[in-house]
Amino acid sequence: MKYLVRDKIFAIGDDYWIEDERGRQAFLVDGKALRLRDTLELKDPSGYVLITLREKMLSLRDAMTLERDGEALATVRKKRLSLLRNHYRVTLVEGTELDVSGRILDREFVVEYDGELLAHISRQWFRVRETYAVNVVREDTDAALLVAVAVCVIRMAEKERGED
Template identity: 75%
Template structure:
């Protein structure tokens, strides 16, 4: 069952931007240096989660800091993973 659609919003040399449209009509924005695992997920200008590799020293590891207590944690983790996979595929092809 489809829960959301993730689309690239615009692309620049330094930052990637994606729009996540949930089936119930909510839209999330994802922006930052996705290939470097340094980006944020926000809703209507409010930060929901921050993804960063800086917090960890283990290679190919990154953390997801959920900022809002009432946020849907599994959804935000899934969005982060989907955006990373899409960005990696775009870089390859």
């Protein structure tokens, strides 16, 4: 399933819809303004918060946490020692690790588990520069989690580059 994101500057306070490939609203990214740390909520069309993305405070490296129903779900960090410039590691609370690599700022990257492709994020399918897709490859994966990971690593890469 492909989810379409109309790319915009991911600033605190931005709200935007992510649509499915049929043009229906699938997720709302709700930026929370006036918080001490970056906070975004991924909501379903009825407004229920599926995943909360928060900047991790007092961390040696930039990190964001993903929470579901107030419980920790995962931590996203940029990999320290990597030959690839844009390589992030997503550590789920049960110990599973996902790798995110590619050209994050160009919206050309993949999310993998143990070498298996879970999602491909790309602009290649669109003529309009401000649109990219999160193509969830496996049907049995958590689409909301993969969309949240994509939003999270793009936010972290933009912040690192100074686009905040």
